Amino acid sequence: MSEVKIYTRKGDDGTTGLWYGGRVKKSDPRTSAYGDVDEAISTIALARAMSKDSHPEVAADLLEMQRCLFIGCAQLATADESFGKLEPGVTLIEQAMVDALEHRIDHYKDQLDLPPKFIIPGGTVLSAQIDVARTVVRRAERSIVALAETDPLPDSTVLAYVNRCSDLLFALARFTDEDSPTVFEGRG
DSSP, rough: OOOOSSEEEEEEEEEETTTSSEETTTTTTTHHHHHHHHHHHHHHHHHHHTTTTTOOOHHHHHHHHHHHHHHHHHHTTOGGGGGGGGGTTTOOOOHHHHHHHHHHHHHHTOOOOOSOOOOOOOOHHHHHHHHHHHHHHHHHHHHHHHHHHSSSOSSHHHHHHHHHHHHHHHHHHHHSSSSSSSOOSOOO
């Protein structure tokens, strides 16, 4: 049996510990930002589990996205005074990660014929779940922007990465639609 305790009781006062020390209120914009990214990781997990058998390439892309978002969580959960302790690619999002997402977006876009209209989610259960993950990632992005408005980010690459995540999730949702996407044409 593991000796690691799941509970510490330290957060019972409404605060939480940051990655390299320090404590902030659980309502702090920093906590909201990395908490929303954590939620995005979990919604992506469901999409990944749903895609393993039918779309292994999509599942692999989703897993890589989850790994990088964990790195983003570590970055967001680090106080500015400890930012220098972050390690690129381990606890700090790098530009190469953003570039890799753009490559994957282009890979899927090249296989799609997207209509120039709003697409209604739900072509398949998998594409609908990927769209749910996309909207949660968008919320995480808004939380990161809100954090940056109160506490400017020492490095904004994490914001660019999260922005590209939602773009890749859009492409993946369209890729996993089995038929042509349903477009919004106004009231029927």
